[in-house]
Amino acid sequence: MTNILLTGASRGIGAAIHDALRPAARVIGQATRDADDIIGADLDRPGAAAALWSAALDRLGTIDVLINNAGVFEANPIDADDADWTAGWERTMRINLTASAELCRLAIKHWQARGVAGRIVNVASRAAYRGDSPAHWHYAASKAGMVAMTKTIARGYAGQGILAFAICPGFTMTGMAEDYLASRGGDKLLADIPLGRVAMPDEVAEMARWLALDAPASMTGAVLDVNGASYVR
Structure with missing residues (x-):
């Protein structure tokens, strides 16, 4: 049976993946607990x-298999105090990028030492490609970094x-997304999604399950969108 480490497993997308x-x-x-x-x-x-x-x-x-799903989406407006903005x-x-990179490194070294194959699935975001709100530069940048890291790993270690x-989800119906939709005016945001609704956690979870267990090896390096056609690359 396949052994998997999944971060951010207690709620939302992570719980659905679990x-x-x-x-x-x-x-x-x-x-966190x-x-x-x-x-x-x-x-x-x-x-x-490393302790994890x-x-x-x-x-x-x-x-x-390593699945990096843990992440935070916290507003960081540019008019915040300098020290607070940097913090x-x-x-x-x-949380979103460095910890994921540390786990990817440990996973790769683990597989190399054993001489076996392994899989990494990184849950990024639509924001990696289309950006996010003016208060979320950091979130978009962290997810773009995760996508670039994924592609680099795929190219470097496929042999x-x-x-x-x-995986790059758009809005997904988690508690975090519900709060965001309510604060920003849900109808306006939904109008930007041709499908007419946000993604459900089980839809993202099915993509993660398939990539972790069943996706063909030739797909390595792929970035899959789950955003209701709200951003088409």
Whole structure:
């Protein structure tokens, strides 16, 4: 059975991914607090990603797939105090990109040491391509970095059987998206989505499940959009 480490597993897209994977895989999740099959780790803290990886290895023995889903979406307006703006930028980068990069590095080194194949699935965002609101420079930049990292890993390690994929959801019906839609005027935002609705967590979860377990190797480096045609590349 495939062993998977999934970050951001306690709610929203992460919880849906966890449910989609469990029939076919052994999944250890990450969240800010411990729970059944979930390791508590604050990815904003230096060293947390390495500690998470070690704890997951202790439970699973080996890890075959890494899914980086943990992330924050916090407003950071440009008229904030200088120190607060920089702190907001660095917190988002730390959680969304740096911790993901640290886990990708540990996964690749783990597979190289064992001489086996592995898969990475990074959950990025539509914002990586079309940007985001003026208060979310940091979020868009972190997700663009995640996409670029995914492509670089795919190109660099495919010959070793190490595959990397990214998913770019648009608005997804999680608690975070519901709050954002309410604060920004949901009808106007929905008008920008040709499908007429935001994505559901189980739709994104199915993409993650397929990439983690079934996608053909020749797809490595692919970035899949799940945004109701609100941004078409």
